[in-house]
Amino acid sequence: MSSASPFTQPRAVWAVAFACVVSFMGIGLVDPILPALADDLHATPSQVSLLFTSYLVVTAVAMLVVGAVASRIGAKRTLVVGLVIIVVFAALAGASDSIGGIVGFRAGWGLGNALFIATSLAVIVASASGGFAGAIILYETALGLGIAVGPLLGGELGSISWKGPFFGVSALMFIALVATVAFVPSMPKPARPTSLSAPLRALRHRGLLVMGLTALLYNWGFFTMLGYAPYPMELDAHHLGLVFTGWGLLVALFSVFFAPRLQARFGTAKVLYVNLAALGVVMAVIAAGVSTPTTVIVAVIVSGAFIGINNTLTTQAVMLVSPVERSVASSAYGFVRFIGGGLAPFAAGKLADAFSLSVPFYLGGVTFVLAIFVLATGHKLLGEAERDLATPAAHPEPAVTPTADLPA
Template identity: 45%
Template sequence: MGLRDFHPAVLATALATFGSFLGIGIVDPILPSIARELGASHFMVMFLFTSYLLVMGLANLVAGALATRIGSKRTMLLGLATVAVFAGGCALVSTVESLAILRGFWGLGNALFTTTALAIMVGVAAGNGSEAISLYEAALGFGIACGPLLGGLLGAQSWRLPFAGASVLMIVAFRFVVLTVEEPEAERQQRVRDVLGTFRHTGVFTNAVIGLLYTFGFFTLLAYTPLILGLSTLMIGFVFFAWGILLIVGSAVLSPRLNRRFGTPETTAGALTVFAGLLGVMWVSSGSTMLSTLVIVGGFLCGILNANLTTLAMGISTHSRSAASGAFNSLRFTGGAFAPITAGYLGQAYGATVPFLIGAGAVGLGLVVLLGRFGEFGFAEPEPTH
């Protein structure tokens, strides 16, 4: 289906999602500059991702419950405002510890936004839930893709400018949502224990565990690789821009086609297999050219897996959309939070490419979990396209 077939609220939320996730990728190219100018080790710099992901994961437990009380639109706006404030704060501090703390609050804001954004898009897109998820993941991917490019351009002048730029973008996104998104039909009120209760469904819990293990590999590639590429800030931006473009292709083009042909669980299993293999090749690779090429190619696989695991999370649960999304993202990002600091420590202690071996092992374990509980996903097929 084309963009014109989506409800305007779906498109508006997708555009806001683009702005929100552009603020994530904008940090990638400046990681080496931050480490160099603030005299920080790779391990300490990785806390910029770990604090962000850990708070984001935990906040997803309450984001869905909050949305059912104050409304999805208000929760989304609160998230955008939080990101705007603390991203701006990152541009003003001068220690890695301060940056890590502010990035944690940034993660809180993004959790409030992402949980409600996905729920709004799926809810408004009546009858086209899987297409809305693909659009959400495409907007997410395009934001992550453009973020490094903007971060590289601004970061070439100063590592502070990308943070300031992210803050301005969130202010623009806030205004856009105020003007264009209407409050959707309210879901019944829920509590944190309702979100946790979704894990009693074995399929939901299994999918969340797979998401956790995949996300560990995902953030090993996304957060750690910029530190060892040995490229300039601008060139790192171009590498991850290309990665993000292929991520869009994977989520918006390849994922729906492969799912219709082979089935969502089968496609997910295949993509996990290839992604684990790619990380394994990165472990034995050397040189910026080879690593950069593998990062870029990995965009295809990350796009497919991002879209498919989210599709399964929303389709397999019998609970509300916000509860299902909150539970999945909570475990997914909380687990992924440990990938950057693990990679930073292992890379300095045992060799620059060793973290990719650990990432490959985590993704491979996710594949084993999926294959072991394959029957849980038989009813979570994508909706047919007319």
Template identity: 25%
Template sequence: MTKQRYVFLILILGSLSALGPFSIDMYLPGFPAIAQDLHTTPARVALSLSSYFVGVSAGQLLYGPLLDRFGRKKPLYIGLLIYALASIGCYEAHSIDALIWLRLFQAVGSCAASVAAVAMVRDLFPVKDSPKVFALLMLVISASPMLAPTIGGYMVASFGWQSVFLVLFVMGALLLVASLLWLPESYAPDPTYSLHPRPILTTFWSVLRHPQFFTYALTGAMTFGGLLAYVSGSPLVFMDIFRVSSQVYGWIFALLSVGFIGSGQINSWLLRYYRSEQIVLVAMLCQSIIGLVFLLGTMQGWFGVVGTIVMLFLFLCCLGFANPNAAALSIAPFSKNAGSAAALMGATQMAVGALASFGVSYFNTNTAVPMVAIMAASALLALGVQLIGRRLIDEPVAVSEEAGVMAH
């Protein structure tokens, strides 16, 4: 594979992976405007974020078997089409209930892109390159929290919140065209792969019971729950409590994403000297300490706008180190069932994220405490999973191994 082809594939896969984050981040500055226009509260608007996470979680379990049965591209096309149609529906929504349901369908469409992208990393690149490829994908994905809320803030102020969903429709349509024209089919359809519930559940169970998978998939899911608690809680914290404008909120969100991006790229350098397992454990330990300090300080009223931004920045830096390594380690043992493993990993992440997001909305107390408490709890749970799960892995599959390279 030439370097130019290598970069081009990562760009397409990264864009597919970024569709979901863009769909989440871009409309966040519009929460107050949506609440006012649809005669509801920002906390109820946040349920449209929770429904999105539920849709992604359920949808990934659906697409995993489809990707292993029909190849990667056909299910991807169907998902992107559903996404585009649901985006138009969100543009036309006239009630909060309609928006909540349409966001669920939008999520079901978008998760085809993310599951296909993760599975195709396993198909197209050597196992030893997985952490580096995931870090490069994160670089593309990380453009969304830098660009999406900033652009969304100005669009909401200038054209109304509905314009955000029009842009998301265009993005989905362009990615569908790009996938049709330039993305290779990386996995031959497997007619022997059964789509009956029992064999599918058997496949999922065989993946789930692998100690390396559940240790690192759960670690990634817990840290991801902390991230989505921040994503769903930050509009309420910054725009309702600290009273910043939608444009300023967009810039704050972009600034905070620098920590996520920067640490993800530093992670690529650290992989020259340390194993992925070591990096994940240290990241979880640091994030737990930061989360506890953040919670204590928030409860005591130590942090204003600047202090809150600093603590969130440090917390997100730990995510940049943990997530790419946890993702690579969780799917490293699989080649034949890589699609199902990727789907199960993503579904676990989004299920935990949906609970975290719902918790922030449910315990809305007009303070930052619910958001920060859920973030701290997620970090501590992830650390606990690491400390217990690592003892259960008898024969770890290192991401530096060549086994299963280009099996398809």
């Protein structure tokens, strides 16, 4: 495996990485403005939670067709189309004056997000120096920075108006669009286009299905916290932005610097088991202390460390655990995990309305623990994937055909 620094890269990689940062900003961007949206648009928290549901469910379903699209029009064109859609729908969400309109435009945003994120890692791996592991680190760095900066930007712009964060993302994505057009070269399409049914058929492979179901449960807990934790904090948009920025910084630091060290010392499976258990404890703390804002704030920030570790190790494992082409594996995996993330905020809203605000967090804690048992059913396969990652000769790095062979 190459010893080159993952941060010494050509312009094409930096252009896509910048776009990745802005794309991932969209995950936490709306967190600081959730209470303001509810107040200004006279909506309930469960209605506002649909901003996550529409965005993530559409992203999930679109994942099933992105591979087929990219294999026919090429990776660069897929990136450009995705970025254009995000620019347009983020601006339309900012221009909307109803919660229903914003939810609908977030769905369109999710389509663009699927086209972009399902292709961006493929392009980074195809163009990056430093090998597969180096590309993963660079990608996770972009994810961490985006998650950290998103709430900060959302809080600052949201303190002026809840419309600000949407227009801000639209403007930044336009810059990323220009950079992608200017610096990312056209890449060859695969000789054989990917079929529309390939991602669903890939889920017949036990390793991929286990990782997908584990991620579904993990994302259920993760997006429950992301979608509902802002309410019991009782903070304004500016201070909510600072809280989630602290959370995002821990995501970035533990993703890039601590996850690889823990993996090397203890192994992927053991780290993930402990990590998921720790997240379950954090969610139980939030549920028990939901009436104490300080408890919720501290617990959410601390959770960033465990989320960062989980993101990096899971991304590596899922790319190696399935025998199918990596782009197909990624599409199938993305479909399953984003379904969990999309349904969780909606279910949390219904549970909070019917019972109390603590119930969704207790359920989120349970899903983290259940993920441990699901992951354990694939323990042997995970160990094999880890050995493949450590021995490149046993699992050679893919050729530069991003829409066919590379992770997406």
